[in-house]
Each structure stands twice: as structure tokens, then as C-alpha cells.
Amino acid sequence: AQSVTQLDSQVPVFEEAPVELRCNYSSSVSVYLFWYVQYPNQGLQLLLKYLSGSTLVKGINGFEAEFNKSQTSFHLRKPSVHISDTAEYFCAVTGTYKYIFGTGTRLKVLA
Amino acid sequence: DTAVSQTPKYLVTQMGNDKSIKCEQNLGHDTMYWYKQDSKKFLKIMFSYNNKELIINETVPNRFSPKSPDKAHLNLHINSLELGDSAVYFCASSQEGEAYNEQFFGPGTRLTVL
Numbered sequence: 001a002q003s004v005t006q007l008d009s010q011v012p013v014f015e016e017a018p019v020e021l022r023c024n025y026s027s028s029v030s031v032y033l034f035w036y037v038q039y040p041n042q043g044l045q046l047l048l049k050y051l052s053g054s055t056l057v058k059g060i061n062g063f064e065a066e067f068n069k070s071q072t073s074f075h076l077r078k079p080s081v082h083i084s085d086t087a088e089y090f091c092a093v094t095g096t097y098k099y100i101f102g103t104g105t106r107l108k109v110l111a
Numbered sequence: 112d113t114a115v116s117q118t119p120k121y122l123v124t125q126m127g128n129d130k131s132i133k134c135e136q137n138l139g140h141d142t143m144y145w146y147k148q149d150s151k152k153f154l155k156i157m158f159s160y161n162n163k164e165l166i167i168n169e170t171v172p173n174r175f176s177p178k179s180p181d182k183a184h185l186n187l188h189i190n191s192l193e194l195g196d197s198a199v200y201f202c203a204s205s206q207e208g209e210a211y212n213e214q215f216f217g218p219g220t221r222l223t224v225l
Binding site: 036 | 146152153154155159161166201203208209211215219
């Protein structure tokens, strides 16, 4: 069975500081991994995805993530956050006809 | 143009009532989904449809009945609403159901059962 663990439920960080949101997965089949962002009172928007190839994946809004097969991780990073990055971030591992989401990490950027 | 749209955005109703949420996608996708997000923000798949056919039903109570009149629409009807049904419901679509396909999400419908 596939599963995703997001280790941090909340991450406060000051503006312009770097941030890492952690995601670990469990899967017995080929892995496809996604990060989505949910701004307050909105739907989910794709940040980036790993399907195959280079383990460093770049996404929108300056985010990137690194797929690490040996550590079964797909951590999300940004070198310098903005107030506007305050949102809920979801890691997902995909199966056929569904996503399995982690419990989400609330990123709060402080002025 | 909104890619995946849902109506209504907010729905407040009494226990025991029956209600429907509509979803439409204009992306030409074959596969559509319903997800439920609870008060702790946890997102869980409810149903998946491919070309109007039910593919996944994740142990959802029979009170929930999805209907897909065509590939572009997937509606969710809920009978005998209960307090525990209060949540945000998201519709999504993808080109196909394969695991590598990106899913596009609607803005959500916040259902409150009183």
C-alpha cells in the first residue's frame, strides 16, 4: 500500500528565510510524487512533480524538491520565502485513478 | 475560463436533508474525481470516474451517490445529511487515470450540516 507522511503540521518561518517542508513516502511500485499548494479558501494548485529522470525538480514560485529513493523522501524547499507563500502544502503519491495525500504542512511566513 | 468549476461554493443545510454538488471541467479530460477535506485539512479520495464509469469507490457510505451524465460532468448527491458530512468537497480531473497524470482541482464546496 502507498502512503505519505508529512512530518511537520506547521512551519513558521520569517520572510526571506529558507524553508524545507518534509515528505516521506511508502510505495511498493513505481513512484510518482507531487507537491500541491492550497491558499486560504482556494483549491489545490500544482507546485511540482517527480515522474522520472533528474531527482531535482523545479516548480513554480521558486520552489524545488529533491527525490531521494534511498531515504524515500521528497522534501520541498525554497531559498527565500515571501509573505505570499503562507498556505497549506500537500505532498502526494499517486496510484492509478487516485492521489494519496499527506496530512499537509501549514507554512506561515512571518514579517 | 475556469478549468474545473463547482457549484455551489458554500452549502449550509440541516441534518437529514438531501443536497447535490455539481462539477464541470472544460479541459477535455477523461477522468474525474471527488475528494473530501475534513476540518483538519486531511484530503481523501471518495470516487473516481473514467469516461462516465465508476472506477473507485473508497468505502464511502451509500448516502453518497456520484453521477456522471457525460465526461465533462461529475455531480455528487448526498442523501440524509449527517453532521459528520461537514467538510470541503473538491472535484478534480485528469487527462487519464494513470498515476503520472496531473490532477486539476476545482475551488471546493464548503458543506456545513447543522
